[in-house]
Amino acid sequence: MSKKLEEYVVTIPDFPEPGIMFRDITSVIQDPDGLKLAVDGLANLVKDTDFDLIVGPESRGFIFGVPVAYLTGKGFIPVRKKGKLPRETVSQKYDLEYGQAEVEIHVDAIKPGQKVVIVDDLIATGGSAEAAVKLVEQLGGKVVKMIFVMELAGLKGREKLKDYDVESLIVYEGK
Ligand SMILES: O=P(O)(O)OC[C@H]1O[C@H](OP(=O)(O)OP(=O)(O)O)[C@H](O)[C@@H]1O
Numbered sequence: 001m002s003k004k005l006e007e008y009v010v011t012i013p014d015f016p017e018p019g020i021m022f023r024d025i026t027s028v029i030q031d032p033d034g035l036k037l038a039v040d041g042l043a044n045l046v047k048d049t050d051f052d053l054i055v056g057p058e059s060r061g062f063i064f065g066v067p068v069a070y071l072t073g074k075g076f077i078p079v080r081k082k083g084k085l086p087r088e089t090v091s092q093k094y095d096l097e098y099g100q101a102e103v104e105i106h107v108d109a110i111k112p113g114q115k116v117v118i119v120d121d122l123i124a125t126g127g128s129a130e131a132a133v134k135l136v137e138q139l140g141g142k143v144v145k146m147i148f149v150m151e152l153a154g155l156k157g158r159e160k161l162k163d164y165d166v167e168s169l170i171v172y173e174g175k
């Protein structure tokens with residue numbers, strides 16, 4: 001029998017700092033079957049969703065966001081760490097499970113009223129996803145769905161995003 005998606009995820013305790021259980025997706029995407037399960041699984045989560053664009057946060061959001069955009073026939077908009085995008089941007093600061101960051105999006109990437117799906121590898125505290133939502137909304141876009149390969153339910157990212165439709169392929173009950 002073939003392996004399930006969760007069997008491709010390797011968990012590394014105490015990375016990048018003590019107390020963090022790091023859920024690694026490199027072991028998923030290095031295997032063609034793992035990559036297919038993850039990308040097809042995400043695309044399946046939006047098969048009945050009416051949307052215009054995929055937005056993916058740097059960097060692991062790019063890995064999954066681009067193939068899902070390709071499969072669903074949509075464009076891909078990157079949310080990047082501060083200072084990387086060459087044209088005019090809007091920016092947003094946020095807290096991570098470990099550390100702080102600031103992200104940006106091109107101001108001309110989303111037109112008012114466009115419907116957006118946010119794609120990332122993982123939702124932990126929800127800080128990155130919430131920052132991406134704020135960027136989309138600053139530009140007048142509407143977030144119609146947020147999809148993740150993995151969710152660390154114990155970190156309660158969903159509570160931060162309770163007004164949004166959030167779905168994940170794998171849910172870990174702890175952190
Ligand atoms: O829900 P949160 O607490 O915000 O955590 C989840 C985010 O953290 C990771 O990205 P990270 O910022 O570490 O960057 P990377 O993708 O470049 O590794 C992950 O890819 C998510 O984007």
Ligand SMILES: Nc1ncnc2[nH]cnc12
Binds near residue numbers: 021023024097124152
């Ligand atoms: N525990 C975790 N594993 C992998 N990526 C993460 N990003 C934030 N928390 C994480």
